[in-house]
Amino acid sequence: MNDYIERYVYDVTRRLPEKEREEVSKELKSNIYDMLSDNADEDEIKTVLYELGSPASLAEKYRQKPRYLISPAIYDVYIQVLKWILPLVGIIVLVIGMVIGVLEVINEEMIDMASMISSILTKGISMGISAAFQALVWTTFGFAISERVNDKADERKKQEWKVEELPEILPDDKGRILLSESIIELVVTIVFSAIGILLCSGLFPIPFIIQSGETQIRTLFNPDFLIICIPAIVIMVLFGICECAAKIKVRRWTPFVCATVIVSSFVNLGFMVYLLNRPNIFSEEFIAFIQNLELNSVDLLRFMGTNRSDAIIILISIIIVICSLAECGKAIYRTVQNQQIQS
């Protein structure tokens, strides 16, 4: 029956910023026990808890500041997510920017060191910073929206609540899925799929143009290949979003979450292997270009132009299969651990 007190206090403090939880929890428990007689029975405990009101409304009183864009209750998660997303997006786009910088210089045929370096740096840094800024804006926006949605649910809980419905205390264990991790996964999935779709539809401002003497290559990939990539990416990202949504909702490695991970992995695996093993991935121009390269140029590129590229495709396919199986294996392992904790 003390369980109700523990669960009540837990339900209040989980809505507070992490650094305040311990102190509030200790004090609130002490206060609740003070309000009870020495041999309090379950009914007395319930009376006191109802007197204190719903955990959601008590937590709000502890939080004081009624309105934040990002409230302290989820501020820690928000910061954790930003810590990952900003550098990740920033650095990846920085690298993409640098590559574009190189391509631009090559296209303009001014291959002296100074203009090369300046082009790489300006393109890389400007794109990196603007991407990081975009990531900041959209992450904040997403958090603000999700909080408004949760607020509505909380509003209802403030009015009607039952001691019996207090949440079970979730220990800090291996069966838990961190909210920040799921959100990072979701953002990364969406961002990279969006980049992929833009690239394939030719809308992304990265020109696959390589100029070498008189030959000019406009497309690296076969247009037919790119067209079938788009629906494949859309389907993969939908499955990915469902997987993340399940993780965000349940936040534990339940069999249901595990199943979504496995389904999503196999969908990804199927599409990627299928796409990779299609004939004519690269454009004819590009293959011709590579085959005409001088012997001393990059071996890998020559390799791709020949029939021996099959070997590379098989190798990449195997890597994808191994990664997917590892992902599923991890999910199953964590789910089994979670079942053991809960049983």
Place this chain on the structure above:
Amino acid sequence: MGNDQFQSFITELRRGSLTLAVLGCLKAPHYGYALLQTMQERNINIEANTLYPLLRRLESQGLLASDWDTSENRPRKYYTISEKGQMVYDELMTEWKKMQSSIDAICREDG
């Protein structure tokens, strides 16, 4: 006038004076529930779920000092008014008296 609306006027009116009452009571150290009882004995109608968060807020604003007493079988957090709290209390009290006499005067004119 709806009951809710009436209630919200009362809440608004009491909000500031509760701080004054809490600071006044805490010249002597109290733990949360004891303070609640003291205040209720003095006919100050405050609920536990308002008082406990209020204590925490006043502490974080530096108006109260606190100390965990672990000598008994259950630890209790005792609050006392701090130096800054005493200053704020004196200021508020002066203001309170001024306001009271002004309102009295106004209402007498009306009556």
